[in-house]
Amino acid sequence: MGLGLFRMFNCFSSKPREIPIILGSETPPRPKQRQRKEELGGGGESKIGGILGRPYVDINTMYEMKKELGRGQSGVTYLCIERSTGREYACKTIARGKLVRKEEIEDVRREIMILQHLSGQPNIVEFRGAYEDRQNVHVVMELCSGGELFDRIIDKGTYSEREAARLMRQIVTVVHVCHFMGVIHRDLKPENFLLASKGSLAPLKATDFGVSVFIEQESQSHMNPIHRRRRQTEANKACQHTVQQNQRRPRRKALTDINELYRLERELGRGQFGVTYLCTEKATGRQYACKSIARRKVTRKNEMDDVKREIMILQHLTGQPNIVEFKGAYEDRQHVHLVMELCRGGELFDRIIARGSYSEREAASICRQIVNVVHVCHFMGVMHRDLKPENFLLVSRDHNAPLKATDFGLSVFIEEDKVYKEIVGSAYYVAPEVLKRNYGKEIDVWSAGVILYILLSGVPPFWGETEKQIFDAILEGKLDLESAPWPSISAAAKDLIRKMLAYEPKKRITASAALEHPWMKEGGEASDKPIDNAVLSRMKQFRAMNKMKKLALKVIAQNLSEEEIKGLKQMFNNMDTDRSGTITFEELKSGLSRLGSKLSETEIRQLMDAADVDKNGTIDYYEFITATMHRHKLEKEENLYKAFQYFDKDSSGYITRDELRHALTEYQMGDEATIDEVIDDVDTDKDGKINYEEFVAMMRKGTLDNEGVIGKERTR
Template identity: 75%
Template sequence: MGQCCSKDSADKAVPITNTSVGGRNGSYQTQPQPAPPKPTPTAVPAPQPAAYQSAPPAPVTNTKPIVPPISAPAPVPPKPVVAPDTILGKPYQDIRSFYTLGKELGRGQFGVTYLCTDNATGHLYACKSISKRKLVSKADKEDIKREISIMQHLSGQANIVEFRGAYEDKSNVHVVMELCAGGELFDKIIAKGHYSERAAASMCRAIVNVVYACHFMGVMHRDLKPENFLLATKDEDAMLKATDFGLSVFIEEGKVYRDIVGSAYYVAPEVLRRNYGKEIDVWSAGVILYILLSGVPPFWAETEKGIFDAILEGEIDFESPPWPSISSSAKDLVRKMLTQDPKKRITSAQVLQHPWLREGEASDKPIDSAVLSRMKQFRAMNKLKKMALKVIAENLNEDEIKGLKQMFINIDTDGSGTITYEELKAGLAKLGSKLTEAEVKQLMEAADVDGNGSIDYAEFITATMHRHKLERDEHLYKAFNYFDKDNSGYITRDELEAALLEHEMGDATAIKEIISEVDTDNDGRINYEEFVAMMRGGMQQPMKLK
């Protein structure tokens, strides 16, 4: 789903096996690769997303007294209609209602990437338009759906492209994301003509930040390579962004992964042995680091089979130039990242603590934690919105909450099924946040809906789920009906009072505050349109940490 550039490398990564494996094209087959020339140490290779209008009053044609009409019951909001062939599981939307599509930025196997402009703000983004007729199998459609779900889940991290929204019409699925105008990582290296160890450390830290964020949030990337990293701008100090999650999956604890995916030079040995887990991402990041430092891949051959044999053999050249002039600390990190046994391989968290990264350059800004951003948003919500979020969270399917489930497990270190203040503080610290104790306590109080001093699983999902999930009309409809017990089309004071009592979330004062905030037509009750406006309010611009 990365933003297409002018080259084919921006497409979905080509799976790398002679054995058929399920994938975007039905079955994956080996793609012939041109034999790379024997690398020279100084050459850097360049691997190449209405309301009803009132009619005028009729003229009076008789003198009979006018009898006031009997008030009709308020209409129940219509249930959104979802087309039977939809991929995203929500009603069709015209993307042009939200964005103006501009020039073509690139073209790939499944679609075209355009420059697009937000109609409301004028901000520029990239829009990947995927042709539905090219998604021939159920697996193809599931791949797109999963990739969008993962991008939503990870959006908000500093080194991951920001997801803006997904829209579907009869012909295409459109994915709008942050525009990365700085080009590919390796293109910048080549244009610059040189690359210092200090600069390599900075780039490595950004890449491993992506790996760490993915793993902590329950995602395995499976296709880390330089082509999947773009620079946000053309500035010298532009931030590096991971842009393609087409082969990524939500990690299922205890599952052994066997399908061979990835790109030849960067694939880990255990992938070739068909028995792997998230450790493969550290290996791939290690290969990128080796190239950043030396200009050549650590495992190469004239054929794809030769590359795989070299990877399985695992011999790494630290003798040829420029390695004698590379620091021992840098070489130590490369060795630990390219350890054959995944159980002995360094983890992403350990990589970020390695002396070469910690001491090679001043510490970077902390990771822009998505979970923290969402908890801050949650804290600012009124109690009706929090209750509605909980109703929606309880109705999400397993696929929609996989990553959050893994995050909960990671933070709940004692496995008690609840997150204490200390666990929350430690978990947020792992995500790179530097909050004061008072700020952590405020977040704890916001997420702890029932006020028992800890955050249970449902409360965590409610506080941290991605706000884009709320764009689904069917979720909002279910939540509205939960409060509208008599199906009148309105949430009344009595219904609101009953809900607050059930959830132990407030009193008469809270009811008054909610009504005054949400009831924009001042009729003393909340209709569906007011409810939707409340739920979607403040969602369009994700909150950023400072």
């Protein structure tokens, strides 16, 4: 029936698991409690807490608890020091034994949710994170070392109306911010304001939101906070996380005009669901990255659940080493906005290629950071499920800038005793047990092992011209550590790769053990001898060359005769029910169903992603032809020449850098570095341009497709 590329996915048939999740800063619902012990990266059990609904976390592994700062009815506030950075924070520790009534549990959940919602706004304490263990709930926030407002005034002895106005302006700013963000504080008093430091002009910070609620437009609240537990408000109900209530539609947080808080500037990247912008926080002038997801493109329940879950996991992991800092999530009528740390250093592979050379020791340093992300995720009860180089950015352009994991769109909270079956991830990095639909968190170690293999050899360990061929190679499991450049790679490095790419998940090394491997350890056995330059050359090809071939195939499709595309045009028109000239996801799903397809929504999304060359969220006519036409017709001599002529604008017989740059930029398929890499790889005679013979050789040989995502589109 001319389905070509579509047929290769027919082996994937199960529907993705839908995870009911509350929007924004709320915690995930509690899964059914199970009894089996689950080994984490750092040891211990992966139990789900009854207050926050998240996996238990031993806070002492992340923070060192110091002196007591204050004591209240339900808990104690301590000075604490973050072990990874040495920074000081305040930790409010609430005894779980004192949270016995449902209303008390709801109060804690709501306070955490409001702290997350308001964090980063002027004169409001910065929220760091919330954690739960078997005895306590811990709320970590900014340390305000300046003491209470009235104590400062009394110590000062005298002050003027102007000073009073300055203090009052900050207090009213808190009220303004709360109301603008859809919150009623309900308990403003001097004791709830602390000074950020002991400096004479230190700003005030509101620190206690224990009786605050989200504003509901349809009702007014006249409740005295002293009697707040006499009835449940709808805001309280929105904080409940029982399995029964997951089936009801939860209350949404108040809509927020992000332009009041941030100035959105130039575009940093674009995906199927939205755009990432550089943004500047108006209150501080600090720059962040803002991922704006179009609500109209997130219409299905599983897509909304994906966004909600990604936000919660970012909140849960923020502050951990090598994980992007999460600033906040906001929603208006058109978009959901995720604001996070701006990583200016670019992608990992781009940096390596730009440097020109690196050693095993440098590869070990890079891999140590990647494996540390796996260790942290597993320790915090999260499975990443899509580790690949594109999901790691460098914080800055400095030589020793740290790596940050930035994309958690496919990540999930680990559920005990659960067998995961949904096929997710990216083709070259997916573990064999994922393809067998029976996996756990060990898949993340496999993906990190694939990245290490590429760092040391320049190519992935399991190779194929199509995704099906890649998957077949992965399932076969033959690991090549003999051919070049492996004879020149140290035995210790190869030993670690064997352990990370062990075929049986239970025999695979854990992330915590990998960090202690002699080759991986800082100051360990990794050599400082430069790796062969051929590795970099291979890496360039792996990174870049598929983009030119994809565009060339689309150009060929545009030039095929009516006879060559007989039947495909009618198929396209049958699917394009609104006659827009493009096929949407819903149209593709409906059309495939009419053709008798039994594919799940996830699998149809895979087809959509594969065919959508320009990543605008729809399949145009020529993208459809490219994806469905038999490949031998696309690569006939006359068709290849037409494609070559498309690039060769001046008919000189050569494709120059400028011509390739113009063609790829027109389709938003590559930056300057990528364009130069394509030229360098295809230009075998190294005259600085691509002749016809070089172009044909590139088209006819198997090239890698680094964009083969078998889960969801990765940049929403």
